[in-house]
Amino acid sequence: MYRSHSCGEVRASHINTEVTLAGWVQKSRDKGFMVWVDLRDRYGITQLIFDEERTPKEMMEKVKSLGREFVIQITGTVIDRESKNDxxxxxxxxxxxxxxxxxxxxxxxxxxxxxxxxxxxxxxxKYRYLDIRRNPVKNSLIFRHKVAMEVRKYLSDQEFIEVETPYLIKSTPEGARDFVVPSRMNEGQFYALPQSPQTFKQLLMVGGMDKYFQIVKCFRDEDLRADRQPEFTQIDCEMAFVEQEDILNVFEGLTRHLLKEVNNVEVDKFPRMLYDDAMRIYGNDKPDIRFGMEFGELNEVAQHKDFGVFNSAELVVGIAVPGGNAYTRKEIDKLIDWVRRPQVGALGMVYCRVNEDGTFKSSVDKFYDQEDLAKWAEKTDAKAGDLICILSGVTNKVRAQLSALRMELAARLGLRDPKVFAPLWVIDFPLLELDEETGHYHAMHHPFTSPKPGQLEMLDTDPGAVKANAYDLVLNGNEIGGGSIRIHDKKMQATMLRHLGFSDEDARAQFGFLMDAFEYGAPPHGGLAFGLDRLVAILGGQETIRDFIAFPKNNSGRDVMIDAPAFIDDDQLKELSLKLDIKS
Amino acid sequence: MYRSHSCGEVRASHINTEVTLAGWVQKSRDKGFMVWVDLRDRYGITQLIFDEERTPKEMMEKVKSLGREFVIQITGTVIDRESKNDxxxxxxxxxxxxxxxxxxxxxxxxxxxxxxxxxxxxxxxKYRYLDIRRNPVKNSLIFRHKVAMEVRKYLSDQEFIEVETPYLIKSTPEGARDFVVPSRMNEGQFYALPQSPQTFKQLLMVGGMDKYFQIVKCFRDEDLRADRQPEFTQIDCEMAFVEQEDILNVFEGLTRHLLKEVNNVEVDKFPRMLYDDAMRIYGNDKPDIRFGMEFGELNEVAQHKDFGVFNSAELVVGIAVPGGNAYTRKEIDKLIDWVRRPQVGALGMVYCRVNEDGTFKSSVDKFYDQEDLAKWAEKTDAKAGDLICILSGVTNKVRAQLSALRMELAARLGLRDPKVFAPLWVIDFPLLELDEETGHYHAMHHPFTSPKPGQLEMLDTDPGAVKANAYDLVLNGNEIGGGSIRIHDKKMQATMLRHLGFSDEDARAQFGFLMDAFEYGAPPHGGLAFGLDRLVAILGGQETIRDFIAFPKNNSGRDVMIDAPAFIDDDQLKELSLKLDIKS
Structure with a gap:
């Protein structure tokens, strides 16, 4: 026993008790005849006192030799503190x-x-183990544990079973790049690390497991963006004999439970929004609805005059910035520069001030009169004192640009309060997504997602218009979960894979086991997966996920603490029947 | 909603209620005018009835078309059953x-x-998804979930924090072979999958996390024995500011909690046994103490006569088989054949019958008189009616052989009751183990295990005699957990690695990050890890772990259901800067 109490535990009720504590020297104050040491452990800090009168000389010297982060063990008597620290x-x-x-x-x-x-x-x-001693990181990891425990408790109480699915699986060409693992016992062959346990959880449904979940690591060998990790954690769930409605209800319940238990926040029934509406109103499939600033489409009221930019645009669309009329000309110019940055990519921005007296002043007064501008204000719900910002161009692009502007302005206006939680279901996602580079369609969610009833036939005629039984859970502008009702019919699955460009042979080689399983009594099923890293960060009120991951990797996929990845021995390569084939 | 109730839920209290059920056709009995169908889901079976009188003709035809494992949904009225099935x-x-x-x-x-x-x-x-529908497998997976939940609850209630450590780490030459993962972004370099989160959990202790646990997949690329898996699950734990005693107490508490909650079994304080005693008394570092049959060493009482086999042996050792005198000569000969099988490897076996009248009859009566044999009986604690089986030879080998015989005979005698639980701590393991092939010592537990205080110096003079602060938790003859108090001093760690044959350069390259961490205030710490697969199998009263793993691999490390591992595309190899170098 190195201690009788933790450093966070000692109270006035312990006065005159002898305690033994162990921990780290947070800091010490040396007044010569008196030394105070703040002793820290995971649970808190206790002040230690040493003085010439009561402390033996030898110990006095010893305490003066202590540096920050020394690990010490002390025994002493709890006493009343002269200058209390509340x-x-x-x-x-x-x-x-x-x-x-x-x-x-x-x-x-x-x-x-x-x-x-x-x-x-x-x-x-590099010194992550020291960083973890700091409260912000330590508390984030403890917070993550608490969230994970609550998830498990909630789902387990609802008869979900956590089943561990394998990590050494098979590489599939669909989706992101796999990490692969050479097999020594099967020469020349490779396992792949799972991008998600998707097919296994579907097989568990075929196996009658009915309600499955797993908090599980997943792997994607993608070029890393700022806040992505090659390994990440999912709360993975699947249910049999369910329709979309059942799934939304269960996981809305889980999310509400977390908000209540972890954040002490009660939220109303989650609103639902069609994907098409989310795109139209917020330019984004994961809209932040903590605030308004909804898009107003202006084609009707802006394309009848001589302003060529608008007339030639597929979409003219604006938002009203609350109080934005207070911006100076210089500030607005800066805003225009902001939307023209390559990360946003707009060519320019038209604006219109809504004066306190109800008149308008736009950057395109040459083309539009007060009556026109009043219609813009109506469409964008702009009030006196607001600023209307208008972008135009190709629909998809201009929506993304205006969405970026909306988020930026909301942040500047303090409308993205991390203590406010606004969950939202976005439903009826398209089944397919056009890859503009290749001209091919690929599965927006994954190839196992079912189309809306009766829309399968449209795959031939209008593939982009087919909607899926697919849904995302959005929280404060972040997709925290997503899922779908799956295909459970072999023929439909084969049709889907054909439409995604798989030859029958490839489909068989990659997903034969799943399609075979569908022939032995596959129940209707569906599910979803939450991104745990992101979820805990948002519940924890943070923008970045790194503090919620004990040992994250950097943007090159490196663990700089242990210096991995690294070169391996030639013997190891030889055993795996591999040779390096370095290009550079 | 596909159902109003589950198939395990319908009771007499539901009579006259309309229910909707969904599930699989377990079987149907067709009496022509009447058809009964057993409808099965995860929760149970409900009998459905269709008859000519009350069922429309069309439905009657439909139900007759149903085969086993068809998935159906029905609505109907719960009625009293004529022939009840209790x-x-x-x-x-x-x-x-x-x-x-x-x-x-x-x-x-x-x-x-x-x-x-x-x-x-x-x-x-191959059809594991169908196998999972069977109760023995389904219930094993549900049982595993229950055990894991109880582990998490217990540890979390004791302020342990579950922290996820990375899966993409660095390869180390120590211990078993690593699975490696080529990095695309870091050309020619590899990650390794963890054999255990050992160094990370130690770093969490340096980071002040104090009490850590994790239920985590680990990976070893070993040639697979019957009941081993390349990926397996550990309950991994670590604590700071603890001595061995603290750790034994905490995890004895956890184990007792599991036995109580999961098996409804109360066990006394776990006995503790020195490693040396376990080897002497049971010939095994994981003795099954559900039964006696303790070893009796016979050198003293058997090496004074003219029997050369015994006289030249390092160890002569026997066990008393309860009631074994009832064996016929033929049965004993079979037993001798059994110990001579290559898997056991004894050269022969001497035996001695203990007759009901207290006389002895041995296979070596030529050399030993009744008085000698009486001493054998005393040393092996043999009673009238027993059979003493004696092996001799080199100590290590003969102990292992007699241990195998002891286990085999106990199984035959029904002494290994899976419903009886006999936990045991084996403590004071040797620090090092001699590799007889290379003549080198390697770490018995791992290179981070601390020697007993004051024994570090013996590393130079008598390395095999140095004992470690290492312990195993043994349950019914299986090692279910093991751990140690770690080294937390940089110098001692460096000394240890040197003794294990690491050059200073290698030690630095492999474990530099850990030794650096020890210089920034590393607390005393230690921990242990349970093998979850084995633990749940034993708690579940089973010998093999496979039914407790949803998707196990076979002895060649293959997943025969999904057919992995598999060959990958040349493009994938190229991206990873790799070439196959097939030998065969």
Missing amino acids: KMVTGDVEVLVSKLEILNASMTPPFTIEDKTDGGEDIRM | KMVTGDVEVLVSKLEILNASMTPPFTIEDKTDGGEDIRM
């Missing part, structure tokens, strides 16, 4: 130390172990 | 069907979906 739960007391042992020394850490550290991202990643 | 919880009622829909047809399954199936191992693995 910011600390242990702030009423201190421990007068009678025994001090140094369990381990520490070099000076490369950054301060404080809530606000002086360490940059890179150094913190 | 073996079924739903046996008091049946459902008179008014609506029948075939949701999916089924081909005839390749084996019967019954508790006792006619399907062999291979076909069951």
Whole structure:
């Protein structure tokens, strides 16, 4: 036993009790005749006191030798503290130390172990074990644990069974790139790491497991964007004998449970929005509905005059920025620069001020009179004092651009409060998505998603218009979950794969086991998966996921702490019947 | 909603209620004018009834067309059953069907979906989704879920935090072979899949996480023995500021909790046994103590006569087989054949009957008189009616042989009752183990295990004698968990690695990050890991782990259902800068 109490536990009720504590030296204040040490462990900080009067000389010297992050064990008596600190739960007391042992020394850490550290991202990643000592990271990991436990409790109470599916599976060409694992025992062959347990959870439904879930690592060998990781965690779920409605209800229940238990927030029934509406109203399939600023489509009221830019555009669309009329000309010019950045990609922006007296002043007054502009205000729901921002161009692009502007302005206006939670189901996603580079359609969700009843035939005539039994759960502008009702009929699955460009042979080689399974009594089924990393970050009120991952990788997929990946021995390669074939 | 109730839910209290059920046709009995169908789902079976009087003709034809494992949905009225079946919880009622829909047809399954199936191992693995419909497999998976949930609840209630550690880590030459994962973004470099999260959990302790656990997949590319899997699941745990005693107490508590919650069995405080004693008394570091048959060492009482075999042996050791005197000469000869099989490897076996009248009759009466044999009986604790079996030879080998014999005989005698649970801590394992082929010592547990205090110096003089702060939890003759107090001092870790044959350069390259971490305030720490697959199998009263794994691999590491591993595209190899180098 290294301790009788934790450093977060000592209270006034312990006064005159002897305690043994162990932990790290957070800091010490040396007044010569008196030394105070803040001793820290996972649970909190307790102040230790040493003074010339009551502390043996030898110990006094020892305590003065302690540096930050030394690991010590002390025994002492809890005493009343002279200058109380009501910011600390242990702030009423201190421990007068009678025994001090140094369990381990520490070099000076490369950054301060404080809530606000002086360490940059890179150094913190290299010394992640020190970063984890800091409250923001430590508490994020504890928070993640709490969320995961609540997920398991909730689903388990609803008779869901957590089943572990295999990590060493088979590579499929569909979707993102697989990480592969050479097999030594099967020469020249490879396993793949799962991008998701999709086919296995469907087979569990065929196997009668009925309600499955798993909190599981998934892997994608994609070029990493800022906030992506090659390995990530899903809450993966599947149910048999269900329709979309059943699934939405169960997982709305789970999400509401989490918000209540973890955030102490009660939310109403989640609104539902058609994918087409989300795109039209927010330019985005994962709209942030914590605030309005809905799109107003202006083709009707802006394409009848001589303004060529608008007349030649597929879509003219605007939003009203609350109070935006207060922006100076310079500020608006900056906004125009912002939408013209390559990341957004607009060619320009038309604006229209709505003055307090109800008159309008636009950047295109040459073409539009007050009556025209009043219609713009009506369509964008602009009030006196607002600024209408209008973009135009090809529908898909201009929607994405205006959505980016909407999010940016909302952030500047403080409308994206991380303490406010606005969940939303987006439903009726398209089944297929056109890859503009190749001209081919691929599955928007995945090849196992079922089309809406009666729409299968449209695959031949108007593939882009076919809607799927697919849905996303959106929280504060982030997709936190998504799923679909699956195909459970062999013929329909074969038709779908053919439409996705699989030859019958390829379909058989890749998904034969699944289609075979469909011939032995496959029940109707569907499910969804949550991205746990993102979910905990949002529930935790954070934008980035890294603090919620104990040992994240950097943008090159490297773990800079352990320095992985790394070269391996020639012997290892030989055993795997592999040779390096370095291009550079 | 495909159903109002599950098939396991319908009771007498539902009589006259309309219910909608969905599930699989377990079987149907067609009496011409009447048809009964057993409808099955995960939760149970409900009997459906159709008859000429009350069922429309069209539906009567439809129900007669149903084959086994068809998926159907029915609506009907719960009625009292004429011939009650008290073996079924739903046996008091049946459902008179008014609506029948075939949701999916089924081909005839390749084996019967019954508790006792006619399907062999291979076909069951290929159609694992059908195997999972069978109660023995389905219930094993549900049982596994229950165990995992109880583990999480217990540890979480004790303030342990489940932290996910990475799966894409770095290959280390120590221990078993790693599975490796080529990195596309870091040309020519590889990740490795973890054999255990060992170094990460230690870093979490350095990071102040204090109490960590994780139920986590681990990977070993070993030639597979019958009951091994290339991927397996651990309950991985670590604690800071603890001594061995603390860890034994916590995880004894966990194990006792599982036995209580899952098996409804209360067990006393777990006995503890020194490794040396376990080897001496049971010839095994994971003794099954559900029964006695302890070893009696006979050197003293058997090496003073002219029997050369014994005189030249390092160890002469015997066990008393309860009631074994009843064996015929032929049966004993068979036993001798058994110990001479290559799997056991004894050269022969001496035996001694203990007659009911207290006299002895041995196979070596030429050399030993009654007085000698009485001493054998005393040493092996043999009673009248027993048979003493004696092996001799090199200590390590003869112990292993006699241990195998002891286990075999206990099984034959019914002494290995899967409903009886006899946990045991084996402590004070040796730090190092001699590899007889290479003559080198390697870490018995792993290179991070600390030696007993004051024994570090013996590494130079008598490495094999150094004991470690290492312990195993043994249940019914199986090692279900093992762990150690770790080294937390950089110098000691470096010394240890040097003794294990690492050059300073290799030690730095492989474990530099850990040794660096030890310089920034590493607390004393230790932990252990349970093998979850084995643990649930034993708690579930089974010998083999396969039924407790949803999708196991075969002895060649193949998933025969999905046919993995498999060859991958040349393009994929090229992207990874790899070439196949097939030897055969």
